[in-house]
Amino acid sequence: MSFSQGLSGLNAASQALDVVGNNIANSQTIGFKSGSISFADVFAGSQIGMGVQVSGVRQNFSDGVLGQGTGSLDMGIQGNGFFRLVNQAGQVFYSRNGQFKTNENGYIVNDTGMLLTGYQASGTPPTIQPGAAIGPIQIPTEQMPARASDSGSMKGNLDSGAKIIDPELEFDPKDSNTYSSVNKIDAYDSLGNRHEINVYFVKTADNKWKVYTNDSTAEVVDGAGKVQYQEIDIAFDSAGQLTTKPARVPIVGAAYNGAEALGFELDITGMTQQASETAMESPSTSGYAPGKLNGYTVGNNGQIIASYSNGQQQPLGQVVLANFTNAGGLASSGNNAWTETPSSGQPVVGIAGSGNLGNLYGNKVEASNVDLSQEMVNMIIFQRNYQSNSQTIKTQSELLQTLVNLG
Known part of the structure; x- marks a missing residue:
């Protein structure tokens, strides 16, 4: 039995080191959320346990530190919420990585090409209508039309x-x-x-x-x-x-x-x-001459404001955030993104700062929440655990060898 106990311990310690290694590897990944492993004992009709098993890997969704962004469309979240993204096939993903840019068609995308969603400004002059249909946000590049003075x-x-x-x-x-x-x-x-x-x-x-x-x-x-x-x-x-x-x-x-x-x-x-x-x-x-797009900024409420050569500004869209009753139930899909599952519950979508949604900050990005000091300590602990389990196997082997020699 000691062989199976020790082997289960080796497997558990190995998987724990895998989690620690993944955390350390992603300590500089924007928006990454660290994981922690959970263990459970194994019994099979005996008071002597059969060893240990991995019961799951939990994700830590605490905030990472906000740092300065490098692009005009960079965004960081503090508090509850995820960016809502869609891929080219229309599948919805959720992420805390706020590094965004525009693609060849003017849509706001992340580095993997997923489109950021929210409210698109419409009308003349453009206005944002909360509660309207949520979809990919596009940055128009055409010039701002003139407006005649009427007051x-x-x-x-x-x-x-x-x-x-x-x-x-x-x-x-x-x-x-x-x-x-x-x-x-x-x-x-x-x-x-x-x-x-x-x-x-x-x-x-x-x-x-x-x-x-x-x-x-x-x-x-x-x-x-x-x-x-x-x-x-x-x-x-x-x-x-x-x-x-x-x-x-x-x-x-x-x-x-x-x-x-x-x-x-x-x-x-x-x-x-x-x-x-x-x-x-x-x-x-009132009124102004036509103007060319000079650039845009993201406000702390998620509004994307464009600046034009005629000195005017106007909203282009507003980013929405999504939150879940049980964020820990989200399924990791790689590329700093998660997908909805029955365990996570359905998303609640709204504007940053409203309801239980966190705040959104323009020209900021959220760093990984990995605590490197703690991960190094964990690595030492799991390494010792691995060595101890290997020692139980070695000891059992020596006992068997003694029995063989007696025969």
């Missing part, structure tokens, strides 16, 4: 001590004596052409002003060729607060280079009048 705002202060302009003088942008100050803002038409808009302020009386605008890039003219200016009257109270509310001055431009005519309202409700120099904050308008 704008300007804030600032008008000098209450400014000279009142003679009402007999007709407003003329070429004559600085006919206005108190001028400011410029940029706007964009439907093709992304930039238009320079002039905004003139004319003080007509104490606390009273006129505001004129014109599109100097594509001026609007009447039948006689005279430039047309848009205008409104505004007034302030004795405390310098605007009493004309809402105060919106039209911005109108002629059709330019094949684009639609420009037309929107500039909100100047935030203007004040104080005894200080006229000064304007940076005005803003």
Whole structure:
């Protein structure tokens, strides 16, 4: 019996060393989860055991340390959850390895070609709709289309001590004596052409002003060729607060280079009048020129944000995570991936940070959670165990040899 006991011990110790060796070999594998072996004794109708057997190899899904990523699509998870991947055949896999890149078609893939899944942004401008169909995320490489300006705002202060302009003088942008100050803002038409808009302020009386605008890039003219200016009257109270509310001055431009005519309202409700120099904050308008893709980043909520040459940003998609009631029941499939089994339960899929899902960090990767110091200690222990079991076999052999010699 000692031979079978010792042999079972040798086999168990050998398999334990295999687990330790695999852990050590993958100590630098991104997203790797270490394993630990479990043993069980063997009895067969006797109080003397028949030896030992391996009852299973458990996986340790504790977090690995987050390190700096090397690619713009690198991601790391802390807490519960796995990246959800699909292969070309549509089979679903789960992984903690967050090293991703794009393939020739713009899809986000890992090094084995599996596609990362999540929500794809859609619409104009693109938006992400959580709860939509989950599928492979694609990074579009075409340029961002232009958007025409349809709103704008300007804030600032008008000098209450400014000279009142003679009402007999007709407003003329070429004559600085006919206005108190001028400011410029940029706007964009439907093709992304930039238009320079002039905004003139004319003080007509104490606390009273006129505001004129014109599109100097594509001026609007009447039948006689005279430039047309848009205008409104505004007034302030004795405390310098605007009493004309809402105060919106039209911005109108002629059709330019094949684009639609420009037309929107500039909100100047935030203007004040104080005894200080006229000064304007940076005005803003919606709309932008077309832009080429400069790059993209992954936010901590899993959103993939693209940056364009026109200074704009927009979401392209959002990565989802999957979690299981019993992650230890997942089946290892190699290549740093697992597959669902009846023991793991069905996946719960959602956005990082929601429910019991962990957090996702962009430009980070999760290191292996192997503790090399502990593995070296385990290796020594299992080596001693192997030697001890071999010694029981040797001792049994010597006893048999003694019996043979007696005969």
